[in-house]
Amino acid sequence: MSNRAASFVEQWVSENAVKPVEGAPAGDDSEARLRAEACLAAAKDEGIAREDIEEETGDLVSYMGAAIANLVRRAVDG
Numbered sequence: 001m002s003n004r005a006a007s008f009v010e011q012w013v014s015e016n017a018v019k020p021v022e023g024a025p026a027g028d029d030s031e032a033r034l035r036a037e038a039c040l041a042a043a044k045d046e047g048i049a050r051e052d053i054e055e056e057t058g059d060l061v062s063y064m065g066a067a068i069a070n071l072v073r074r075a076v077d078g
Contacts, residue, residue: 032065
C-alpha cells in the first residue's frame with residue numbers, strides 16, 4: 001500500500017466527510033456510498049488507483065460509514 005494513497009484518503013475524509021442526513025433510516029449507507037464514489041473519483045484524478053485505496057481501507061463504503069459515525073460521535077461529545 002502506498003503511503004500516498006493512505007495520506008490521500010485521510011486528507012479527503014477530513015475535508016469532505018459529512019454527517020448523515022437528518023432522519024435517514026437506520027442502516028442507510030447512501031451518504032457513505034456517495035462519499036466513497038466522490039473519494040474514488042478524486043483519487044483517480046490524482047492518479048491513485050482504487051486498488052491502492054481499498055488495500056488501505058478495505059471496503060471504502062464501510063470506511064466512509066465509520067468516518068461519518070466518528071464525526072457524529074465527536075459532535076455529540078463536543
